[in-house]
Amino acid sequence: MRLEDQKLDAELINLSGRQRMYSQKIANQLLFVALETDKNVYNTSSLKALTDEWKSEHRKLYLNNLELHQSKLLDSLFLISSNQLENMSEASLLFQQNQSDSILQFSIKTIAKLKTPFLLNMEAIVAEYQRLAEQKLLKTKNVLFWFSWFSIIVLIAEFSIIIIPFLNKLQIKNVELEKANIQLESFADITSHNLRAPVSNLNSLLHIYNSSNSTQDRETIFLKIETVIHNLTNTLGNLLEFLKIKNNNDVKIESIKLNEVLDHTKELLTDPIFKSSAVIKADFSTASVVKFNRQYLDSIFFNIIGNSIKYKANDRIPQILIKSEPMKKKTKITFKDNGLGIDLKRHGSKLFGLNKTFHRHPEANGIGLYMTKIKVESLGGTIYAESEVDKGSTFTIII
Numbered sequence: 001m002r003l004e005d006q007k008l009d010a011e012l013i014n015l016s017g018r019q020r021m022y023s024q025k026i027a028n029q030l031l032f033v034a035l036e037t038d039k040n041v042y043n044t045s046s047l048k049a050l051t052d053e054w055k056s057e058h059r060k061l062y063l064n065n066l067e068l069h070q071s072k073l074l075d076s077l078f079l080i081s082s083n084q085l086e087n088m089s090e091a092s093l094l095f096q097q098n099q100s101d102s103i104l105q106f107s108i109k110t111i112a113k114l115k116t117p118f119l120l121n122m123e124a125i126v127a128e129y130q131r132l133a134e135q136k137l138l139k140t141k142n143v144l145f146w147f148s149w150f151s152i153i154v155l156i157a158e159f160s161i162i163i164i165p166f167l168n169k170l171q172i173k174n175v176e177l178e179k180a181n182i183q184l185e186s187f188a189d190i191t192s193h194n195l196r197a198p199v200s201n202l203n204s205l206l207h208i209y210n211s212s213n214s215t216q217d218r219e220t221i222f223l224k225i226e227t228v229i230h231n232l233t234n235t236l237g238n239l240l241e242f243l244k245i246k247n248n249n250d251v252k253i254e255s256i257k258l259n260e261v262l263d264h265t266k267e268l269l270t271d272p273i274f275k276s277s278a279v280i281k282a283d284f285s286t287a288s289v290v291k292f293n294r295q296y297l298d299s300i301f302f303n304i305i306g307n308s309i310k311y312k313a314n315d316r317i318p319q320i321l322i323k324s325e326p327m328k329k330k331t332k333i334t335f336k337d338n339g340l341g342i343d344l345k346r347h348g349s350k351l352f353g354l355n356k357t358f359h360r361h362p363e364a365n366g367i368g369l370y371m372t373k374i375k376v377e378s379l380g381g382t383i384y385a386e387s388e389v390d391k392g393s394t395f396t397i398i399i
Contacts, residue, residue: 013133016126019058019081019118025050026092026111044096051092058085061125070132077125084118198232251293251379258284258324258333261294265301272309278318280305287324290331292399296375303368304395308337313390330381330398338392344385351385 026047058081065078091110095103205228209221262282266273273280290297305320312318321336342351352373376383381399 013126013129016061016122016129019054019061019085019122019125026054026088044099047092048096051089051096055085055089058082071128073128074125077121077128081118081121081125084114084121088114088118198228201228202232251296253291253293253379255289255291256294256297257289258282259288261297261301262322264298265305268302269306269309272306276309276312276318278309278312278320280320280322282322284322284324287326287331290324290333290399292381293375293379296379297399300372300375300397303372304335307368308335308339308393311340313338313340327398332396332398334394334396336392336394341389341391341393342385342387343389344387352383 062078062082065074069075088111091107095107202225205221205225209218209225212218212221259282262280266280272278305322308320309318316338319338322333323336324331324333326332344351352369373383376397376399379399381397383395383397385393385395387393
């Protein structure tokens, strides 16, 4: 919240509070005149100055609200208070022009009738200004909170650079790792979740390695360190691909025939299709062409169909049905199989997570669905799944 905004808020609250003072002073002056025996000695110039100042400051508040339009409540309150002030100021002006007893009594009654509602109305305006000021302050605190977290993430990312000298000793590509770490600074959640465990393991292994005097033990620990570094390198590679997709604003969009993409996918999966006797059927009759990136779509088909074959049920031949249909200005494509299925009640929230696997399979790495989701969403698409254990899964993409 800028200092100028704070000063403006304080000024508005102060002016709103002064409105109550003006209405009370004017009412008191008229009552004072009513108690005087010689009303001709009363000078109306002070009453006029007070009334003019009151109207001027209220108009300033009113115009400021029209310009900023901060809330519907203020709009309503100012509309009411303006009418109240107009009636009271007219009563004051009437007495300034004619100091007769009848006019004085009329002015006092008019102001007395409107003063309390006006005071309550201005109390509500002050309260609303205070609420809006507190709301701005809260937003500022939230910005500072997230900025603090970002700073912590930056420190974590910078800390990871400490391991670069050791990675160089183990013939890891230092340039690639450093570039990946710099790019990961802005991805707080992914960095924190996927780098914390391997870095912790690496530090523990390094401590054991430096503390050991046995050459055999050191060789064993060294092999474990290589495994940890290999896993860490794979994680960084996947995150780097994610960053490339997120930061690539020049992705080529073209009209693609779905049957061509499917034919290409079948060629790539020739061996697993043959070994599993998988049956793949497609219906692109109502939407045969989509506008998307060819490389991304090839990858999406490969990952989803490949998973349907990889996670097939042992007691039946894989049956895969792919269907497309128009959906407003987009295309809906479904991939339905009769495989092992996934327990979505248990794993639904993690289905498209990085390094998340749901079946024991030697080739499962938890990358395919994650990258599929990234590629679909990077071009404005959506993806979701329906599944039932031991009955199969249906993955739907809308692009």
